[in-house]
Amino acid sequence: MLTFITKSPEETIELGFKIGKLLKKGDIIAMQGTLAAGKTTITKGIAQALDISDTITSPTFCLISEYYGKMPLYHMDVYRLDGNEDFENLGTDDMLYGDGVSIIEWSEKIMDLLPKNTIVLKITPQEDSTRKIEIENWHNGEIK
Numbered sequence: 397m398l399t400f401i402t403k404s405p406e407e408t409i410e411l412g413f414k415i416g417k418l419l420k421k422g423d424i425i426a427m428q429g430t431l432a433a434g435k436t437t438i439t440k441g442i443a444q445a446l447d448i449s450d451t452i453t454s455p456t457f458c459l460i461s462e463y464y465g466k467m468p469l470y471h472m473d474v475y476r477l478d479g480n481e482d483f484e485n486l487g488t489d490d491m492l493y494g495d496g497v498s499i500i501e502w503s504e505k506i507m508d509l510l511p512k513n514t515i516v517l518k519i520t521p522q523e524d525s526t527r528k529i530e531i532e533n534w535h536n537g538e539i540k
Contacts, residue, residue, distance in 0.1 A: 398531040398539060401522075408434050408527055411539075412441020415517075418536040419446070421467055421495050426503030426510055429519035434527050435501045438519065442499065443469055454501070459486065468496030475502040480509055 402408040419425075419442070427435045436454045443452045448465035455461040455473040463469040470491040477483055483506045492498050492510075503510065516532040531539075 398534055400529045400531075400539075402434075402527045402529060403525075405434070405437050408437045408529070409441035409444070411529060412438035412443075413445045414441075414539050415531075416442035416445025416497075418539065419497050420536060421497070422493065423536070424492055424498045424500065424510060424514045426507060426514050426516045427499060427501045427519070428504050428516065430521065433519040433521055434529075435519060438517070438529070439471055439499050439501075442497070446497065460488070460491070462491075468494070470494075470496055470498045471501075472498065473501040474505050477505060480506055483509060 400411055402411055415438070429435050436452060440452045443450070443463055443465070446465040446467060446469055448463045448469055450463050452463070452471065453461070455471050459473060459476070461471045463471065472488065474483055500506070513533065513535065515534055518530045520528040522528055
């Protein structure tokens, strides 16, 4: 497991950028964390690394946002879903197993549907306003 501490939204975006530079087609990131933990903030950095110029916002109400740059970015939010069946009914297979990168916020609800090589990214806000970011199952090289 890799662990990082970010001290500001800018540092969280910067870490996302570093992660995004190392992502490959087909990578899936399962994001976990409380409301306002920084899931969408780190996604902004990932999108920058993929040369996506669109404004990244939380897909809470639309469920899936698609962005295009070096490769597609599928940004999903399953917070409002009831579980596995709802997620399967979204028709996400083409995204999860396609030519882009998938980021799934609130992935705790559907972890058993995701492939074993899914990268798990947990964001935990700390009492001192920093964020602890833990990455499990990272297989894409060193994050510097």
